[in-house]
Amino acid sequence: MINSANKAALFCGLILSAPAIQAQVDEPEDLFALDLGQLMDMEVEIATGTKKTLSKAPAAVTLITADDLKKTGATNVIEALEGVPGVHVRYNRSFYTPFIHIRGTNTNQVMLMVNGQSLRSVISPWPQDVFWKGMSVNAVERVEIIRGPGSALYGSQASAGVVNIITKTANDIEESEAGLRVGSFDTQSVFGQYGTTLNEMRAGATYDISRTEGHNPYIVSDKSGSSDDIGLGYKNVDLRTYLAQDSWRIQADFIHNFDTESGLDGGTGFFDPITSAETRRINLGWDYSNRNLISDWKLDAKMHYQNIYSSSGDGYYYGDTKQERSNEHHLTTEVSGLYSGAADHEITLGLGHKWLKLDDVTSILNGVENTGTAAAFAEVATRNENFLYLQDVWEFSDNLEFTVGGRYDSDSDFDSVFNPRAAVVWKSSEKLTSKLLYGEAFRAPSFVELQKKRYAVLNPESSKTIELAFNYVVNRELSLSMNLFEFDSKNVIKFSGSTGTYYNGGNYGVNGVELEAQWVPRNDLRISGNVTARRPDENSERNDYEPYKDGYLRVDWEFKPAWNLDVQANWTADRRRSSSNSTSVTTGAYNGLARPDLDNNFVVDTTVRYEHSNQWEFAASVKNLLNDDARESTGKTVLLDLPLPERNVFVEMRYKF
Amino acid sequence: MGKWIERVFERVAGKLFAVLLSATVICLPVTAAEIPEYKLKAAFLYNFASFTAWPEDSATFQLCIFGEDPFGSHLKQITSRKRKKHAIEARVVQTIKGLNGCQLVFIAPSASNRINQVQDSIAGKPVLTVADSSGALESGVMVNMETRKGRVYFEVNLRQARQHNLTMSSKLLRLAKRVVR
Numbered sequence: 109m110i111n112s113a114n115k116a117a118l119f120c121g122l123i124l125s126a127p128a129i130q131a132q133v134d135e136p137e138d139l140f141a142l143d144l145g146q147l148m149d150m151e152v153e154i155a156t157g158t159k160k161t162l163s164k165a166p167a168a169v170t171l172i173t174a175d176d177l178k179k180t181g182a183t184n185v186i187e188a189l190e191g192v193p194g195v196h197v198r199y200n201r202s203f204y205t206p207f208i209h210i211r212g213t214n215t216n217q218v219m220l221m222v223n224g225q226s227l228r229s230v231i232s233p234w235p236q237d238v239f240w241k242g243m244s245v246n247a248v249e250r251v252e253i254i255r256g257p258g259s260a261l262y263g264s265q266a267s268a269g270v271v272n273i274i275t276k277t278a279n280d281i282e283e284s285e286a287g288l289r290v291g292s293f294d295t296q297s298v299f300g301q302y303g304t305t306l307n308e309m310r311a312g313a314t315y316d317i318s319r320t321e322g323h324n325p326y327i328v329s330d331k332s333g334s335s336d337d338i339g340l341g342y343k344n345v346d347l348r349t350y351l352a353q354d355s356w357r358i359q360a361d362f363i364h365n366f367d368t369e370s371g372l373d374g375g376t377g378f379f380d381p382i383t384s385a386e387t388r389r390i391n392l393g394w395d396y397s398n399r400n401l402i403s404d405w406k407l408d409a410k411m412h413y414q415n416i417y418s419s420s421g422d423g424y425y426y427g428d429t430k431q432e433r434s435n436e437h438h439l440t441t442e443v444s445g446l447y448s449g450a451a452d453h454e455i456t457l458g459l460g461h462k463w464l465k466l467d468d469v470t471s472i473l474n475g476v477e478n479t480g481t482a483a484a485f486a487e488v489a490t491r492n493e494n495f496l497y498l499q500d501v502w503e504f505s506d507n508l509e510f511t512v513g514g515r516y517d518s519d520s521d522f523d524s525v526f527n528p529r530a531a532v533v534w535k536s537s538e539k540l541t542s543k544l545l546y547g548e549a550f551r552a553p554s555f556v557e558l559q560k561k562r563y564a565v566l567n568p569e570s571s572k573t574i575e576l577a578f579n580y581v582v583n584r585e586l587s588l589s590m591n592l593f594e595f596d597s598k599n600v601i602k603f604s605g606s607t608g609t610y611y612n613g614g615n616y617g618v619n620g621v622e623l624e625a626q627w628v629p630r631n632d633l634r635i636s637g638n639v640t641a642r643r644p645d646e647n648s649e650r651n652d653y654e655p656y657k658d659g660y661l662r663v664d665w666e667f668k669p670a671w672n673l674d675v676q677a678n679w680t681a682d683r684r685r686s687s688s689n690s691t692s693v694t695t696g697a698y699n700g701l702a703r704p705d706l707d708n709n710f711v712v713d714t715t716v717r718y719e720h721s722n723q724w725e726f727a728a729s730v731k732n733l734l735n736d737d738a739r740e741s742t743g744k745t746v747l748l749d750l751p752l753p754e755r756n757v758f759v760e761m762r763y764k765f
Numbered sequence: 766m767g768k769w770i771e772r773v774f775e776r777v778a779g780k781l782f783a784v785l786l787s788a789t790v791i792c793l794p795v796t797a798a799e800i801p802e803y804k805l806k807a808a809f810l811y812n813f814a815s816f817t818a819w820p821e822d823s824a825t826f827q828l829c830i831f832g833e834d835p836f837g838s839h840l841k842q843i844t845s846r847k848r849k850k851h852a853i854e855a856r857v858v859q860t861i862k863g864l865n866g867c868q869l870v871f872i873a874p875s876a877s878n879r880i881n882q883v884q885d886s887i888a889g890k891p892v893l894t895v896a897d898s899s900g901a902l903e904s905g906v907m908v909n910m911e912t913r914k915g916r917v918y919f920e921v922n923l924r925q926a927r928q929h930n931l932t933m934s935s936k937l938l939r940l941a942k943r944v945v946r
Contacts, residue, residue, distance in 0.1 A: 139800070139808035140846060144816070144940055147808055148918055150800050282860040584912075631877055631898050666878055669904070722861050722882050 166501070166511040166531035166545060167258075168194075168577055168591050168622070172251040174276070179664055179674045181715030181729035183289065183297070183758065185251060185273055186242035190678050191660040193591075193622040193638035194255045194269070198653055198740040199750055202374030203385070204322075204340050206242050208235065210255055210269030211595055212618040212642040212654040216551060217267035217571065219258060223275055223359075223393070225412050228265065230436050230464050230555045231486050233601065235265060237416055239368050239387045244316040246287070246299040247348050249276040255622070256593070257547035257573045260515050260529035263495055267549040267571040268595060276301065277357060278312035278350040283764050291729075291758030294341075295320040309353040316346040322369065325751035331377035333696025338371035339381060355398040361391040373424050377745035383423035390415040404449030414438040428474050432485055435468035454501040456513070462493040466555055486556045492520040493552075499529075507535040517550070521558055522568055525550045539582070545575040553610070557601055562609035569612075571597035586627045594619040600649060616649035618642055632666040652689050653741040656682035670719040680709040683741055692747040706749060709738035725762040732756065805917055806910060807839040810895060813908050813919075814848050814869055816934040817926070819891050828855045829867035831883060832876025861886045872896040872906065880904040891930045902945060907931070911942075918942045 139147065170192045182188040186206045189195050196209045207215035220227045220235035222243070229237040251273050258266030281303030289297040297318040304311050322340025329335060348361040366386035373380040396409040419433040444458030469486045471478040478484060499513030514528035529547035536542060551569040558566055577591040595618045602613035620642030627635045639659040644650045659679040666672050683706040692701045715729040731753065732738065738752040814826065826848045830836065834857040844855050858864055861882055870892055872880055877898035884905045887894070897910040907926045910919045920943040926933055938944055 139805060140811055140842060142808065144809075144812045144936065147805065147812065148916060148940065150805055150917070283862060631874065631900075669878060669881060672878070719879070719882075722885070 166509070166533055166543065168255040168545075168575065170253040170255075172253070174245075174249055177245045177248060178727070179672055179715065179717060180662070180676055181674065181713060181717075181727060181731070181758065182245050183291075184242040185245055185248060188245070188251065189253070189271065191638075191662060191676060192253050193624055193660070194620075194640050195253065196655060196658060196680065199742075199752075200374070201372050201377060201742045201746060201750065202380075203239055203241075203368060203370045204750070205234075205236075205238070205240055208271060209651070209654055211593060211620060212644055212651060212656075213268040213595060213597070214600070214651055216601075217265070217269075217549075217569070217597065219262055219264075219266035219270045221262075221270070221272045222391075224272060224410075225391070225393070225414065225438075225440065226265065229416055229418070229434075230438075230466050230489075230491070231434055233551070233554045233557060235271075237387055237389070237418060239365060239385045239418060239420075241342055241344065241365055241368065243273060244297070244299065244318060244344065244346050246301070246316040247275045247314040247346060249274050249280050255591070256545060256575055257527070257529065257549035257571065259527040259549035260513050260547055261497060261499065263493075263515060263517055264550060264552040264568070267551055267569070267597060268573075275348055276312070276314055277359070278303065278310035278352040281312035281314070281350075285762055285764045287760060287762040289758060289760040292756030293321050293323050293753070295758070309351055311349075311351050313347070313349045315348075316344070318346075319343040322371075323751075323753040323756070325753075327372070327379070327746060327748075327751075329692065329694055329696075329698035329747040330372060330379045331694055331745040332379070333694045333698045334379060336379055338379060339369040340371050342366070342368040355396055357393075357395045359391070359393045359395075361389070363387075363389040363391075370420075370423065372746065376425070377743070378424060380424040382429070384421040385423070386419050386421065388415075388417045404447060406446040406448070407443075408445070409443045410440070411442075412438075412440045425473075430474075431470075431472040433468065433470040434466060434486065437463075437465045437467065439463040452503045454503075456497070456499045458498075459496045460494070462495070464491040464493070464555075466490075487559050489555050489559070490520075491555070494518045509533040509535075517552075519552060522552065522566075525568060525570070539580060541579040543575070543577040543579075545577065546573070548572050551601070553601055557610040560609050562604060562607060562611040566601065566610060567599045567612050569597060569599050569601055571595060585629050586625070588626075589624045591622040592620075593622075614647065614649045616645050616647060616651075618644045618651075634664040635662070637661040648686070648688075650686060652686050654683070655680045656684065672717045674715045674717070675712065676714075677710065677712045680738075682708070685741075689744050691744065693744045694747065698747050701747060703744065703747060703749075706739055706741055707737070709740075709752070710734065710736050711738050711752070712736075723764050725764070727758075727760040729758045729760075730755065731758070801839070802912070802917075803836045804839045804842070806897065807836055807842050809910060809917060809919065810869075810871060811843050811846060811848075813893065813895055813937070814853075816937040817893050818932040818934075819868060820930050822849060822851060823868070824851065826851050826853045827866055827868045828853055829864060829870045830855065830857045830873055831864065831870050832859070832873030832879070835873055835875075864892075867892060869893045869895065872898070872901070874898055877901065880906060887929070889929070893926070893929075893931055902943075921945070 172188050177188055180188060186197055189208060190197050194211045198207050200207055208218050208220060209215050210218050216233045218235045227236040232238050254270040256269060258270040262270060281301050284302045286300040297316060299316040301314045320341055324337045324339055326337050343366050345364045350359045368385040370380045370383040391414050393412040399406045401407055415437055417435045420431055422429045422431050440462045442458060442460030444456060447455040466489050469484050469488055471484050495515060495517045497515035502510045504510055511531040514526055516526045518524040527548045527550055532544045534542045549571045553566050553568060573593060573595045575591060575593045579589045581587045598615040599612040601610055603610055620640060622640045624638040637660055641657045658681060662676040664672060664674050685703060685705055690703050692698055692703055712733045713731040714733055715727060717727040719725050732755045735755040739749040740752060742750050840855050844853050846853060864870060864886055870883060872883055880901060894906045895908045896906040899911060901909040902920050902922050905925050907922050908919055910917055919941055921938060921941040922945040923933060924945055
């Protein structure tokens, strides 16, 4: 007869291979004083490696390393984000601009950064500049994704999550490399990195020059009811240079995206075969970090400048040609200190200033410059922001940690905001870590939203998130985690199409669960995956484009030394159109047709990578292996939504020297 | 084909996670006074260095961790000690070039697929290689640690050590679970 306790033990044993209760053995004071034979009698505990620090972080954090990017065959950072729990990438109707969504919220509630600097343009509410096509993986050292609010540290826009892309700096580029990649859709890239030491100084550079014709999908019906393939080609140059010595680092980047085809016009949804847009970005940065200047303090200072120039080129606009250009400057100065002089406390204090200037707005209609503010899509303007943040991580005991902090943002364009956060991290055993997290966040209106406000006041959006998270290391092979969250936002900024103005709309919320697992049964085999389910408030504010469920599975198998096979599957499921979006609006035969809910996407990619020697490395990928008819949701002027790339292949070679 | 896999995935994935999660909650972990794996392995590493003789001793002993450092703060336990009156310097190395000058190379699990590259780069040089990946001994690593039933043990490839002019003490050979001669 098996009693219930035994049943439970059996269940645990079967499922988790949980260890039997072990005898208490006191750990010796000094292992190094022991004889080798005695060492062999010591009981060893399961290591969790660097995961431990991630699992103890007071937030839900995912890390994508350069190694992950290589193994999964990602050529653009965007491709890797789809596998992160809670993250869904869809595309804008015009330019197929990638929109990163976290936890079923609006893309405007995500903060996207490169080396801690926001990619946002002052003219749009999006987390990136308007013609952004993602970023080549070659320059990337790692990507940190935080699900949950980040305004208490990073300021505006970090409501639902933060994506921070960290580039390889001079110190990361130990060896030089040159690479070549060719693939479907007439895509070619040359890329590489170079690192050297000049006297005491480290110097490094990365480059990537790419072109593609794009996957040019067939659109069944545009706004005019016509059917055709759309062009989505573009060219890109990405150069980044670094110099580093002791406590300082400087960097200079030049990124130029040009001959960018829009496919469908942004304002109207008509086919647009003539637009050829460009964005040129220049980044200059200076970073300083010193631990020894003042005792118990680690001091950081930085000054970053960005110049973003965008031009739509001559584009199609209601039968006319229209060109829109803008030029903007951002300057961020920040000083922060990490104080570790108080026992059990780690205190971060920072302050800074941000200067944003839009100094050129040009609008040309049929070759004639549009003058007067009414005709322009934006007006020149300047904004000044000051901010101050403070955070204390209090290690109450070995296994209990409290984090409290907040950030005060004072802005020349609207009332000041304060966004607090609090976290409790309890490591109840070597295996189980539990977290309770709370945070508030905001999004500052863009220049255009403020300039075209509907009412006298346009307030920043605000949000509150509460999370409960568990990380459980079952054994050396298996770890699991679960996150439960509830997100609530209010004053969401909305656009009124009839008046062309912006206003604070209603409130909306999403709650959900995110489950992750990683299983490493052998040194040469790693399996990881996640599933997420979300339940948005069923009101008119619901984000129509977001799936209720999604999942991801990844397998890495080193089937022979120096060979790696990676297979990943992305599943996007349960997308429900709201009634306002379920009938097509176009001219001609397709007008008024029902738009059924989108079918699920199931996209499988596979990559084989082979390190031939110290010098040569080869890779080949087949993406969308099963040729799934995957689509991303868009508005009602495009009847059957936006098709994603069909089956496509890439090959790559690298030479290290 | 695609639809079929999708259906299986939809059906199985949700249930699998539900089972794993309920298991997480029900099976509260059992704690035992065990020693962190890499704290123990650091002590082993120190012993391997102590029980091996190099053709000549340098001013400081150069210990290198190749790949992602699994030791973390436990590495300090080694560097705060001396090997035959010589200070021990430890560094984490990511590239083959960076291995230059190392006397002992620990090939971290993250770099276990690069054992052959390490072998090539140290050919003929007196460098002791240590790993903790199964099958490493067969790939030519001189000392390999394995964990079984909650204990750490090690195996030795004496043939390789001799080819690199390293002499291993009889004690090391006696305690090894297996010696390749």
